Amino acid sequence: MAGMQTALKAIDNTAPAYDGPIFDGDSHIQEKDYSFFEKYLPKEFHKDWLPQRKYGPDGEFGMFLGDSYRIENAALDPDGRIPPPGKLKEWLLAISTGEAVEAAHPVTPDMYECEARLAKLDEFEVDGCVMFVGEFVSAFGQVLLQAEAKGTAGANALFHAWNLYVVNEWGLNARDQLYTTAVLSLHDLDWAVAEAEWLVENGLRVCVMPMGPTGGKSPADPYFDPFWKILNDAGVVVTYHVSEANFMHPLIRAFGEEPLQNRKNGQTAWQWMFAYSEIPVMMTMANFVYWNFFERFPNIKMASVENGAEWLPRFLYKMDKMRGMARSGWWPMGQLKERPSTIFKRNCFVVAYPEDDIKGIVDQLGGDASCILMGSDYPHAEGVARPRDFVEEGCKGLTYEQVEQIMYSNGRRMLPKGKTGIVA
Template sequence: MQTYQGKIYDADTHFYEVEDAFSRYLPEKFKKDWGFTSRVTPEGNRCMYVGDRKVEISEGYTSAEGLVPPPGKLHEWLRAMKDGKDNVEMRVQPTPDMFNRDARLKKMDEFGVEACTMYVGEMVACISYLSEPVAANAVLHAYNRWMLDDWGFSYKERIYSTPIVTLDDLDSAVAEAKWLVANGVRVILMPMGPFGGRAPADPYFDPYWAILNEAGVRVTFHVSEAIYMKDHMAVWGEPVQQSRQRQTAFVWMHGYGERPVVETLSSFIFYNFFERFPNVKLCSAENGAEWVPSMLVKMDKCRGMSKNGYWPCGQLKSRPSQIFKENVFVVAYPEDDLAQIVAQTGSADYLLMGSDYPHAEGVPEPKDFAREACEPLSAVDTQKIMYDNGRRFIPARA
């Protein structure tokens, strides 16, 4: 089995928020209806609330005592449960590196990780509840200020945290982008899907993208509830914003599956986004990678079908598949068949590894990704996925 000894860029890691992460900078007038709080339900489960609205999917992730799922142990836990070991403990005490950037650097040194993309914690479950633009921008700016305090946006050129921006209000997005760039941001997290009936690459939003393009800021789309799908789910009689226990396979497949990320990324390409903003690169995180081959084939086919049709931002100069490979990066799951994906697309240059640390769903240590996912690949392609592509996505600065 392949034992990877090279450098590592971990493209999917997370922190956990401290108690005042959501309230430290939130203006008082928003706290009652839009403040984020963690409460213990009458059933004894810890759950996030936005105002008085319960974030159903967050219930039970952490215990009432603040214990968290053990990093990288989900498969081990599932195997134990399958074998009838009903006394398996799926909660552990959180460690300092889950909350503190200097402690995280030590953990990264232990893991052999040079640098990482750092995603949000409980916030990822709450974004879809921010349905009112003025309040949403106030909440997100307050959260981003906390993130700057505790993690920085480019800490020692090793931890690249991902402040959140929404395009629900263009003026607010422009102001936030300017503030983030002034504070050294390298990568931004955005919700998947359209904003106010417009694609994110619609020229209406160009003032926002021009700021990111000038600074070479990257943009990521991490798995979360794609709330723009709620009306479509309703047509099928499928409610959204449900707990994990009540969420159907249909919603997992379409609401949390490939559809939101495929629609979002293909929209950028068909809107000729990279012709206007070549310095902005996009990344999909924790959406897997098995959808990529079919997406590339379908985009190329649809470009041909609509060659003489309407192109809102001008006809593409290259095949959509080539534009994708040059401008989009994808964090694969360790269980993805990477050999098949590389063979079907003809390239490993857009693929990234991600440990999902400290979440349970990932691998115990980042190097384990090479063992689980890259075994059939060449040493060259393994090096690309484990390190080189990550450093192309966010190049190190002196």
């Protein structure tokens, strides 16, 4: 129409230049071998519980617990090599087109030795880094399944063996820069309390736990309060990293499918969509909020890791809405005094994938980037090759202040420097 001007706003497809410090919310050990389990797991448990890389009776190479129990979904290379760190897209594209590709990457000392990893963090300009279990993360859920079948003593010994390994060979807080995750679980409360006390005495800052309920109880049930009090008093960060969600198995079977499919068959698209990653972690974290957990334990921070972040805006909206729907319902630990979204954003964090639409997520949150973290996933192929690459890959269209929050200050709010996570 004459006299009218059309203003076209260009889409900002760039990321602000960011050269500040980095807090990496997701990185991993890559175990060179499992000899440390032979060292730390008592011999009476080796037959049924010792993690091993070996060929099975079917000729397939994989990870086993003891002599015969295969850990499914464990992608292993018989030569101990891994896909190139941060190069999954390029790697898969090259394979699909038949081009020459670096099929595997050697496991380097920074992946399995503390001093070498600290040097790598300095090279990457990373001020703080949470480091998770490597291949053994594939075993968490199935260790607990074995505990149901064979008793908890072996599972307790195996988790403690991992914790001995990280305490003795990595440390739980290396120069306030590298925070290695210990493994904790609620499957045996007496063990969990004793293990948590021992870990706190050894400087625990971050732990990783299985998602979901335990023994027919919410993880926020007062039954478990003796355990949570230990972590709360020490200001420990509790993380839920993507892994097998055992509590979804009855649902999977109810739909006529089977969980724990092996590498050759793979789990179905339906399981990927509904029984793995974001839905189990949403159910778990919402349960903590609705059970008034953070009123009782305000010093505990909690994080979802490697479950993406695109679910976050709808999740926060629905938590607030369902609080209203349940206003006359049963509240196991009493009505909330604040909006669930307010509680979550104060106490909880979500590590985004670099391929997430992080700008869209932040826009849906009204410009609030305060609970989003970056994660490199180093040395895994799925993330970025270097933590700073996350700015270019994931932060397009954000303001400098939002980038700084995601790349650094949110992580340091979650895990401040100092002996404990409690800020005086």
